[in-house]
Amino acid sequence: MDEGQRARGLAPAGDESELSPEAALGLIASERRRALRSLQPDTAVILGVWGVAWLVGFGVTWLASSGWLGRALPPWIAGATIVTLSAAATLVTFGQVLARGRGVHGPSRGTSSLYGWSWLLAMVCLCLLDLALEHQGLPAHLAPLLWTGSTLLVVGLLYLAGGMIWADPLLYGLGAWVLVTGAGSVSLGVPANFAVLSLAGGGGFPVAAVAARVRSWQSAPARP
Protein backbone atom coordinates (compact mmCIF):
# COMPACT_ATOMS: atom_id res chain seq x y z
CA MET A 1 0.00 0.00 0.00
CA ASP A 2 1.69 3.19 -1.07
CA GLU A 3 1.45 6.69 0.36
CA GLY A 4 -1.03 7.88 -2.26
CA GLN A 5 -3.40 5.00 -1.59
CA ARG A 6 -3.17 5.56 2.15
CA ALA A 7 -3.91 9.26 1.65
CA ARG A 8 -6.95 8.47 -0.47
CA GLY A 9 -8.19 5.93 2.07
CA LEU A 10 -8.07 3.09 -0.42
CA ALA A 11 -7.42 -0.52 0.30
CA PRO A 12 -4.36 -2.11 -1.31
CA ALA A 13 -4.60 -2.55 -5.07
CA GLY A 14 -5.25 -6.26 -4.95
CA ASP A 15 -8.06 -5.99 -2.47
CA GLU A 16 -11.32 -7.36 -3.77
CA SER A 17 -13.44 -6.31 -0.81
CA GLU A 18 -16.93 -5.10 -1.59
CA LEU A 19 -17.16 -1.59 -3.02
CA SER A 20 -20.27 0.41 -2.25
CA PRO A 21 -21.87 2.12 -5.29
CA GLU A 22 -20.96 5.51 -3.76
CA ALA A 23 -17.33 4.47 -3.30
CA ALA A 24 -17.21 3.04 -6.84
CA LEU A 25 -18.52 6.28 -8.39
CA GLY A 26 -16.08 8.30 -6.28
CA LEU A 27 -13.24 6.03 -7.36
CA ILE A 28 -14.17 6.44 -11.05
CA ALA A 29 -14.12 10.23 -10.70
CA SER A 30 -10.84 10.39 -8.77
CA GLU A 31 -9.04 7.87 -10.99
CA ARG A 32 -10.24 9.65 -14.09
CA ARG A 33 -8.93 12.96 -12.80
CA ARG A 34 -5.62 11.38 -11.82
CA ALA A 35 -5.16 9.63 -15.17
CA LEU A 36 -6.05 12.78 -17.14
CA ARG A 37 -3.54 14.76 -15.10
CA SER A 38 -0.72 12.37 -15.82
CA LEU A 39 -1.57 11.58 -19.48
CA GLN A 40 -2.54 14.95 -20.92
CA PRO A 41 -0.18 17.89 -21.35
CA ASP A 42 -1.17 20.74 -19.05
CA THR A 43 -2.50 23.23 -21.62
CA ALA A 44 -2.74 25.99 -19.02
CA VAL A 45 0.99 25.72 -18.22
CA ILE A 46 1.96 25.71 -21.92
CA LEU A 47 -0.23 28.73 -22.71
CA GLY A 48 1.03 30.45 -19.55
CA VAL A 49 4.72 30.24 -20.48
CA TRP A 50 3.97 31.42 -24.03
CA GLY A 51 1.98 34.30 -22.56
CA VAL A 52 5.03 35.36 -20.51
CA ALA A 53 7.25 35.05 -23.60
CA TRP A 54 4.93 37.31 -25.63
CA LEU A 55 4.29 39.88 -22.90
CA VAL A 56 7.90 40.24 -21.77
CA GLY A 57 9.61 39.57 -25.13
CA PHE A 58 7.56 42.03 -27.17
CA GLY A 59 7.27 44.38 -24.17
CA VAL A 60 11.07 44.73 -23.89
CA THR A 61 11.31 45.15 -27.68
CA TRP A 62 8.68 47.89 -27.54
CA LEU A 63 10.65 49.73 -24.83
CA ALA A 64 13.92 49.30 -26.73
CA SER A 65 12.53 50.48 -30.08
CA SER A 66 10.57 53.40 -28.64
CA GLY A 67 13.85 54.96 -27.47
CA TRP A 68 12.38 56.11 -24.14
CA LEU A 69 15.14 54.46 -22.18
CA GLY A 70 17.90 55.78 -24.45
CA ARG A 71 20.98 53.61 -24.41
CA ALA A 72 19.95 51.78 -21.28
CA LEU A 73 18.21 49.17 -23.43
CA PRO A 74 20.10 48.39 -26.64
CA PRO A 75 18.18 46.56 -29.41
CA TRP A 76 20.23 43.38 -29.08
CA ILE A 77 18.85 42.86 -25.56
CA ALA A 78 15.34 42.93 -27.00
CA GLY A 79 16.22 40.36 -29.65
CA ALA A 80 18.01 38.16 -27.11
CA THR A 81 15.01 38.36 -24.74
CA ILE A 82 12.59 37.21 -27.45
CA VAL A 83 14.85 34.36 -28.57
CA THR A 84 15.59 33.18 -25.00
CA LEU A 85 11.98 33.29 -23.85
CA SER A 86 10.71 31.57 -27.02
CA ALA A 87 13.33 28.84 -26.62
CA ALA A 88 12.35 28.36 -22.96
CA ALA A 89 8.65 28.19 -23.85
CA THR A 90 9.40 25.68 -26.63
CA LEU A 91 11.32 23.50 -24.14
CA VAL A 92 8.45 23.63 -21.63
CA THR A 93 5.98 22.69 -24.40
CA PHE A 94 8.11 19.75 -25.57
CA GLY A 95 8.72 18.66 -21.97
CA GLN A 96 4.99 18.59 -21.24
CA VAL A 97 4.06 16.75 -24.43
CA LEU A 98 6.86 14.16 -24.18
CA ALA A 99 6.51 13.48 -20.44
CA ARG A 100 2.74 13.03 -20.56
CA GLY A 101 2.76 10.97 -23.75
CA ARG A 102 5.43 8.56 -22.45
CA GLY A 103 4.50 4.92 -23.06
CA VAL A 104 1.38 5.78 -25.08
CA HIS A 105 1.11 4.68 -28.72
CA GLY A 106 -1.57 4.79 -31.35
CA PRO A 107 -3.07 6.78 -34.20
CA SER A 108 -3.13 10.11 -32.32
CA ARG A 109 0.64 9.93 -31.67
CA GLY A 110 1.23 9.97 -35.42
CA THR A 111 -0.98 13.03 -35.79
CA SER A 112 0.84 14.78 -32.94
CA SER A 113 4.26 14.10 -34.39
CA LEU A 114 3.19 15.32 -37.86
CA TYR A 115 1.90 18.46 -36.17
CA GLY A 116 5.24 18.92 -34.40
CA TRP A 117 7.17 18.49 -37.67
CA SER A 118 4.85 21.01 -39.34
CA TRP A 119 6.00 23.61 -36.82
CA LEU A 120 9.67 22.90 -37.46
CA LEU A 121 9.28 22.90 -41.23
CA ALA A 122 7.19 26.08 -41.27
CA MET A 123 9.55 27.95 -38.95
CA VAL A 124 12.72 26.97 -40.83
CA CYS A 125 11.19 27.98 -44.18
CA LEU A 126 9.91 31.20 -42.69
CA CYS A 127 13.44 32.13 -41.53
CA LEU A 128 14.85 31.28 -44.98
CA LEU A 129 12.22 33.45 -46.67
CA ASP A 130 12.68 36.46 -44.39
CA LEU A 131 16.49 36.24 -44.51
CA ALA A 132 16.35 36.04 -48.32
CA LEU A 133 14.22 39.18 -48.50
CA GLU A 134 16.63 41.01 -46.18
CA HIS A 135 19.55 39.80 -48.29
CA GLN A 136 17.86 41.06 -51.45
CA GLY A 137 17.58 44.60 -50.17
CA LEU A 138 14.53 44.81 -47.95
CA PRO A 139 14.63 48.32 -46.36
CA ALA A 140 15.93 47.97 -42.78
CA HIS A 141 12.93 49.72 -41.21
CA LEU A 142 10.62 47.06 -42.67
CA ALA A 143 12.57 44.11 -41.28
CA PRO A 144 10.89 44.03 -37.81
CA LEU A 145 7.47 44.26 -39.44
CA LEU A 146 8.29 41.46 -41.86
CA TRP A 147 9.63 39.18 -39.11
CA THR A 148 6.78 39.70 -36.66
CA GLY A 149 4.03 39.75 -39.29
CA SER A 150 5.18 36.63 -41.12
CA THR A 151 5.97 34.69 -37.92
CA LEU A 152 2.57 35.42 -36.42
CA LEU A 153 0.81 34.50 -39.65
CA VAL A 154 2.47 31.06 -39.50
CA VAL A 155 1.89 30.69 -35.73
CA GLY A 156 -1.76 31.69 -36.06
CA LEU A 157 -2.37 29.28 -38.94
CA LEU A 158 -0.72 26.39 -37.08
CA TYR A 159 -2.91 27.10 -34.03
CA LEU A 160 -5.93 27.05 -36.34
CA ALA A 161 -4.74 23.69 -37.70
CA GLY A 162 -4.29 22.37 -34.14
CA GLY A 163 -7.79 23.55 -33.28
CA MET A 164 -9.14 21.66 -36.30
CA ILE A 165 -7.14 18.46 -35.66
CA TRP A 166 -8.15 18.14 -32.00
CA ALA A 167 -11.56 19.80 -32.39
CA ASP A 168 -10.45 22.36 -29.82
CA PRO A 169 -12.31 25.68 -30.06
CA LEU A 170 -9.93 27.25 -27.54
CA LEU A 171 -6.85 26.60 -29.68
CA TYR A 172 -8.71 27.69 -32.80
CA GLY A 173 -9.85 30.90 -31.11
CA LEU A 174 -6.31 31.65 -29.96
CA GLY A 175 -5.08 31.10 -33.54
CA ALA A 176 -7.66 33.57 -34.84
CA TRP A 177 -6.59 36.09 -32.16
CA VAL A 178 -2.89 35.69 -33.07
CA LEU A 179 -3.68 36.19 -36.78
CA VAL A 180 -5.73 39.32 -36.15
CA THR A 181 -3.27 40.93 -33.70
CA GLY A 182 -0.28 39.95 -35.89
CA ALA A 183 -1.76 41.43 -39.06
CA GLY A 184 -3.17 44.44 -37.23
CA SER A 185 0.16 45.22 -35.56
CA VAL A 186 1.97 45.51 -38.90
CA SER A 187 -0.38 48.28 -40.04
CA LEU A 188 0.66 50.39 -37.03
CA GLY A 189 4.39 50.34 -37.79
CA VAL A 190 7.33 50.29 -35.35
CA PRO A 191 7.25 50.73 -32.33
CA ALA A 192 3.47 50.67 -31.79
CA ASN A 193 3.30 47.20 -33.36
CA PHE A 194 5.33 45.80 -30.44
CA ALA A 195 2.94 47.34 -27.90
CA VAL A 196 0.02 45.62 -29.65
CA LEU A 197 1.88 42.29 -29.78
CA SER A 198 2.91 42.49 -26.12
CA LEU A 199 -0.38 43.63 -24.60
CA ALA A 200 -3.08 42.37 -26.98
CA GLY A 201 -1.27 39.33 -28.40
CA GLY A 202 0.40 38.41 -25.13
CA GLY A 203 -2.78 39.20 -23.21
CA GLY A 204 -4.70 36.56 -25.16
CA PHE A 205 -2.57 33.73 -23.73
CA PRO A 206 -3.35 34.19 -20.01
CA VAL A 207 -7.05 34.41 -20.92
CA ALA A 208 -6.76 31.14 -22.90
CA ALA A 209 -4.73 29.56 -20.05
CA VAL A 210 -7.46 30.36 -17.50
CA ALA A 211 -10.12 29.04 -19.91
CA ALA A 212 -8.12 25.80 -20.35
CA ARG A 213 -7.82 25.34 -16.57
CA VAL A 214 -11.55 25.92 -16.03
CA ARG A 215 -12.31 23.45 -18.82
CA SER A 216 -10.09 20.75 -17.30
CA TRP A 217 -11.92 21.14 -13.96
CA GLN A 218 -15.25 20.79 -15.70
CA SER A 219 -14.22 17.69 -17.66
CA ALA A 220 -13.14 15.87 -14.50
CA PRO A 221 -15.64 16.84 -11.82
CA ALA A 222 -14.97 15.98 -8.19
CA ARG A 223 -18.29 14.13 -8.07
CA PRO A 224 -19.70 12.45 -11.16
Place this chain on the structure above:
Amino acid sequence: MTAPRVLPSLDAVIHAQARLRVMVALSVLPFGEQVTFSRLQELVGMTAGNLSTHLRKLEEAGYVVVAKTFRGRTPVTSVSLSRDGRRALEDYTATLRELLAPAAPEADGTLP
Protein backbone atom coordinates in the same frame (compact mmCIF):
# COMPACT_ATOMS: atom_id res chain seq x y z
CA MET B 1 -48.78 -6.90 -1.47
CA THR B 2 -45.46 -5.51 -2.61
CA ALA B 3 -42.92 -7.01 -4.94
CA PRO B 4 -39.30 -6.34 -4.00
CA ARG B 5 -37.58 -3.62 -5.99
CA VAL B 6 -35.44 -5.31 -8.60
CA LEU B 7 -31.92 -3.96 -8.25
CA PRO B 8 -29.74 -4.01 -11.34
CA SER B 9 -26.67 -6.15 -10.86
CA LEU B 10 -23.13 -4.87 -11.25
CA ASP B 11 -20.63 -6.34 -13.67
CA ALA B 12 -18.49 -8.48 -11.36
CA VAL B 13 -15.44 -8.23 -13.61
CA ILE B 14 -15.30 -4.44 -13.20
CA HIS B 15 -16.72 -4.23 -9.70
CA ALA B 16 -13.40 -4.73 -7.92
CA GLN B 17 -11.31 -1.77 -6.93
CA ALA B 18 -8.12 -2.72 -8.77
CA ARG B 19 -9.80 -3.65 -12.07
CA LEU B 20 -12.06 -0.61 -11.94
CA ARG B 21 -8.99 1.60 -11.60
CA VAL B 22 -7.30 -0.11 -14.57
CA MET B 23 -10.44 0.29 -16.69
CA VAL B 24 -10.82 3.98 -15.81
CA ALA B 25 -7.16 4.73 -16.51
CA LEU B 26 -7.41 3.04 -19.94
CA SER B 27 -10.71 4.78 -20.72
CA VAL B 28 -9.01 8.18 -20.56
CA LEU B 29 -6.98 7.32 -23.68
CA PRO B 30 -8.65 7.99 -27.04
CA PHE B 31 -10.08 4.91 -28.76
CA GLY B 32 -7.36 2.79 -30.36
CA GLU B 33 -4.53 4.19 -28.21
CA GLN B 34 -2.34 1.73 -26.32
CA VAL B 35 -0.28 2.20 -23.19
CA THR B 36 2.77 0.16 -22.27
CA PHE B 37 2.49 -2.20 -19.31
CA SER B 38 5.07 -0.26 -17.31
CA ARG B 39 3.39 3.10 -17.86
CA LEU B 40 0.02 1.60 -16.90
CA GLN B 41 1.62 0.18 -13.78
CA GLU B 42 2.82 3.68 -12.93
CA LEU B 43 -0.62 5.17 -13.62
CA VAL B 44 -2.50 2.79 -11.34
CA GLY B 45 0.29 2.27 -8.78
CA MET B 46 0.25 -1.55 -8.67
CA THR B 47 2.95 -4.18 -8.59
CA ALA B 48 3.66 -5.94 -11.88
CA GLY B 49 2.29 -9.25 -10.56
CA ASN B 50 -0.89 -7.67 -9.31
CA LEU B 51 -1.51 -5.77 -12.52
CA SER B 52 -0.88 -8.92 -14.63
CA THR B 53 -3.43 -10.88 -12.63
CA HIS B 54 -6.12 -8.25 -13.07
CA LEU B 55 -5.30 -7.69 -16.73
CA ARG B 56 -5.71 -11.41 -17.36
CA LYS B 57 -9.23 -11.31 -15.90
CA LEU B 58 -10.10 -8.24 -17.95
CA GLU B 59 -8.64 -9.84 -21.06
CA GLU B 60 -10.67 -13.04 -20.50
CA ALA B 61 -13.81 -10.92 -20.34
CA GLY B 62 -12.80 -9.27 -23.62
CA TYR B 63 -12.55 -5.83 -22.00
CA VAL B 64 -8.88 -5.17 -22.70
CA VAL B 65 -6.51 -6.14 -25.47
CA VAL B 66 -3.00 -7.10 -24.41
CA ALA B 67 -0.54 -7.04 -27.29
CA LYS B 68 3.10 -8.11 -27.20
CA THR B 69 5.37 -6.40 -29.69
CA PHE B 70 9.07 -5.82 -30.09
CA ARG B 71 10.87 -2.51 -30.15
CA GLY B 72 14.22 -3.54 -31.56
CA ARG B 73 14.95 -6.62 -29.45
CA THR B 74 13.08 -5.53 -26.37
CA PRO B 75 9.63 -7.06 -25.90
CA VAL B 76 6.98 -4.44 -25.13
CA THR B 77 3.57 -5.27 -23.74
CA SER B 78 0.86 -2.80 -24.68
CA VAL B 79 -2.62 -2.61 -23.23
CA SER B 80 -5.73 -0.96 -24.60
CA LEU B 81 -9.42 -0.89 -23.81
CA SER B 82 -11.55 -2.82 -26.31
CA ARG B 83 -14.84 -1.54 -27.70
CA ASP B 84 -16.66 -4.01 -25.44
CA GLY B 85 -14.60 -2.82 -22.48
CA ARG B 86 -15.50 0.81 -23.10
CA ARG B 87 -19.17 -0.08 -23.36
CA ALA B 88 -18.98 -2.27 -20.23
CA LEU B 89 -17.49 0.60 -18.23
CA GLU B 90 -20.24 2.94 -19.46
CA ASP B 91 -22.91 0.39 -18.53
CA TYR B 92 -21.30 -0.18 -15.15
CA THR B 93 -21.27 3.57 -14.42
CA ALA B 94 -24.89 3.88 -15.53
CA THR B 95 -25.86 0.98 -13.23
CA LEU B 96 -24.10 2.64 -10.28
CA ARG B 97 -26.08 5.82 -10.87
CA GLU B 98 -29.28 3.81 -11.14
CA LEU B 99 -28.52 2.09 -7.83
CA LEU B 100 -27.89 5.43 -6.14
CA ALA B 101 -30.90 7.21 -7.64
CA PRO B 102 -33.73 7.54 -5.13
CA ALA B 103 -36.37 4.93 -5.89
CA ALA B 104 -39.06 6.35 -8.15
CA PRO B 105 -42.65 5.68 -6.93
CA GLU B 106 -43.46 3.27 -9.75
CA ALA B 107 -40.24 1.37 -9.16
CA ASP B 108 -40.98 1.12 -5.47
CA GLY B 109 -42.84 -2.12 -5.60
CA THR B 110 -46.31 -0.76 -6.35
CA LEU B 111 -46.31 -2.31 -9.81
CA PRO B 112 -46.89 -6.03 -10.19
